Amino acid sequence: MFKPQDYERNYKALFDQASDIIALTDLQGNIEDMNRGGCDFFWYKYNEIVGKNVQFFVEQEQLKNEPLTIPQLIEGEHIIKIRKVVKKNGQHAVLEVNSKRISNNHILLIARDITAVRQTEYNINERIKELACLYKISEIAANPNYSIQEVMKLSAEVIPAAWQYPQITSAVIMFDNNSYKSANFAESKWLQQADIVVNESVQGRIKVFYSEQMPDMDEGPFLKEERKLIDAIAGILSTSAERKKALQKLKISEEKYRYLFDNSPAISIIWGLETLTILQVSNQAINTYGYSREEFIGMSVLQYRPKEDHEAILNFAKHMLYDDVPKESRVWRHFKKNGEMMYMEITSHMMEYE
Numbered sequence: 001m002f003k004p005q006d007y008e009r010n011y012k013a014l015f016d017q018a019s020d021i022i023a024l025t026d027l028q029g030n031i032e033d034m035n036r037g038g039c040d041f042f043w044y045k046y047n048e049i050v051g052k053n054v055q056f057f058v059e060q061e062q063l064k065n066e067p068l069t070i071p072q073l074i075e076g077e078h079i080i081k082i083r084k085v086v087k088k089n090g091q092h093a094v095l096e097v098n099s100k101r102i103s104n105n106h107i108l109l110i111a112r113d114i115t116a117v118r119q120t121e122y123n124i125n126e127r128i129k130e131l132a133c134l135y136k137i138s139e140i141a142a143n144p145n146y147s148i149q150e151v152m153k154l155s156a157e158v159i160p161a162a163w164q165y166p167q168i169t170s171a172v173i174m175f176d177n178n179s180y181k182s183a184n185f186a187e188s189k190w191l192q193q194a195d196i197v198v199n200e201s202v203q204g205r206i207k208v209f210y211s212e213q214m215p216d217m218d219e220g221p222f223l224k225e226e227r228k229l230i231d232a233i234a235g236i237l238s239t240s241a242e243r244k245k246a247l248q249k250l251k252i253s254e255e256k257y258r259y260l261f262d263n264s265p266a267i268s269i270i271w272g273l274e275t276l277t278i279l280q281v282s283n284q285a286i287n288t289y290g291y292s293r294e295e296f297i298g299m300s301v302l303q304y305r306p307k308e309d310h311e312a313i314l315n316f317a318k319h320m321l322y323d324d325v326p327k328e329s330r331v332w333r334h335f336k337k338n339g340e341m342m343y344m345e346i347t348s349h350m351m352e353y354e
Contacts, residue, residue: 021095029054029070032106041113043088054109059084059092067247072102082114094118126164130229133162135231141240148244152204153180155237159208163226168211174242175204186211192222194234198242206234267344269301271354273321276301276313290337304335316348326350339354 021038025031034049042049042057055068062084069079078100085093095111102108130262140154152173159171160182170185188209196204208230210221213228218224261268261282268282281296289296289304302310309332319325329347337341 021113023054023109023111025054025107025109025180026105027070027074027101027107029068038111041087041093041343043086057085059086069099070107073099073107074194076101077255083111102333126223126225129162130225132228133159134232134236136275137236140296141236148181148241149178149180150173151240151244152178155233156180156182159206159233162229163208163210164217164223165210165212167213169208170211171206171208173206173237175237176262185209188212190214190228192219192226194230194320196234196240196241203231203241208231269296270351272353273317276317288336288342289334295337306333306335306341308332320348320350 008325022035024033081097083095083097097111137155138159152175156173160169163169173180190210193207195202214221215296257278267285270280271278278299327349334342
């Protein structure tokens, strides 16, 4: 038969061997007892902990915003609260604290360390922020309607939200002697940067600043993941700038070609070898034949040729298409819109046309 002291001894063994932190306080929150797991967690000896008020362990900033709930506990409420605490060695942790009044004079606290869980959640949220940033900047960079300047400006505005401390983060993108700054931009000595490289030449730079000193991480106050992020952003902007510059050059080239084609004194007609339909004509062709540009585009090349020449032009098209002939000159008979016949010495060239 168990004696009262046996029950007390068994209770004490369970109390001390529990993996959770268990504490008994008075109605003012002063600790009267704590199990071994709690003492080990906080790095205090038993006699150092007994007598301390529970608010001693809570981070002061949280305590200001979320005071202890002792009045509610005294009224009989059962309260579960997330508390940020500080250990004797200065290490911070997060506890899920389950509190309830168990007698006229005592409150029971059972706390579970959820620091690792919270850190995992935090890390996941940070990665989500980074992925959202990359997605948004990729979307901006791929938009054909945005100029290089607009891509840089909009990207600079997106960047701060992806960093660990967005409220003190600002960014600037420098490209082609222009600077594109995020809202509330402020330079400081806490800086992370990456080059924007176009055609193997550094043509710009991304800079991310913290306006306040923050704890040292992997690269000053910045995370190693943020280094990967800024490098990835620089890569996206480099590719976008390279592509848009190439398109700008192509557009200029096309405009020059268009001007020369339209204003050349030579008669130029572009038509498809497979369809025999006219794709483009020069101004001189319009003036010579008497058709408008709208009438020419889509017209069959057979329309302004004698029927006797139709088989010859069909054979010529096959010859140019399948015999890999880059250039050929012949004399052809053509009709103007008014029916007047012309003998034309025509040099034909194969070309890709889109």
